[in-house]
Amino acid sequence: xxxxxxxxxxxxxxxxxxxxxxxxxxxxxxxxxxxxxxxxxxxxxxxxxxxxxxxxxxxxxxxxxxxxxxxxxxxxxxxxxxxxxxxxxxxxxxxxxxxxxxxxxxxxxxxxxxxxxxxxxxxxxxxxxxxxxxxxxxxxxx
Numbered sequence: 001x002x003x004x005x006x007x008x009x010x011x012x013x014x015x016x017x018x019x020x021x022x023x024x025x026x027x028x029x030x031x032x033x034x035x036x037x038x039x040x041x042x043x044x045x046x047x048x049x050x051x052x053x054x055x056x057x058x059x060x061x062x063x064x065x066x067x068x069x070x071x072x073x074x075x076x077x078x079x080x081x082x083x084x085x086x087x088x089x090x091x092x093x094x095x096x097x098x099x100x101x102x103x104x105x106x107x108x109x110x111x112x113x114x115x116x117x118x119x120x121x122x123x124x125x126x127x128x129x130x131x132x133x134x135x136x137x138x139x140x141x142x
Contacts, residue, residue: 019127020044020100025051042132045100045125049134052093053119068093070119074140078112086117100125115140 022044028037039047055067068090076082086108094103105122116139124131 019125022047042125042128042130045098045123046132046134049094049098049101049121049123050136052097053090053121053136054138066093066097070117070136070138071140074115074117074138078110078115078117080110083108083110083117086119090119090121094121094123102126104131 019041021038021040024037024039025047029035030037038044052066053068053070056072057067057069058064060066068086070086070090073082073086073089087106090108091103091106094101094106101123102125103121103123105120107120109118109120111118116137119134119136119138121134121136122131123134
């Protein structure tokens, strides 16, 4: 007769290793210890790429070349040429300013009826092969 102990009923789980971490954009605090909340790994890089893409040239002090200039391009015609220029700008920005990401694909779809662009970015973080997807719809404010 085989006896089982209580420890046999539990499965061993592996704790996910934290490779990258950043603070949240809005500096929220964790309720139980009142420290700044953070995002880790894929979410950290996703937040950083979103911030880079939505930053216009000249918005960051002492770093005038940082940004994807998506908002600056919203006043151009929403056509294939502008989408191609945005794709190039976004790809260059991520490759130059986000070393934690391996960029796999950037696709920009123009939406001329809504004066907006749909941006789809696929990347993986370094030391991982899992693809991460970001979908942004950027439209100009009237």
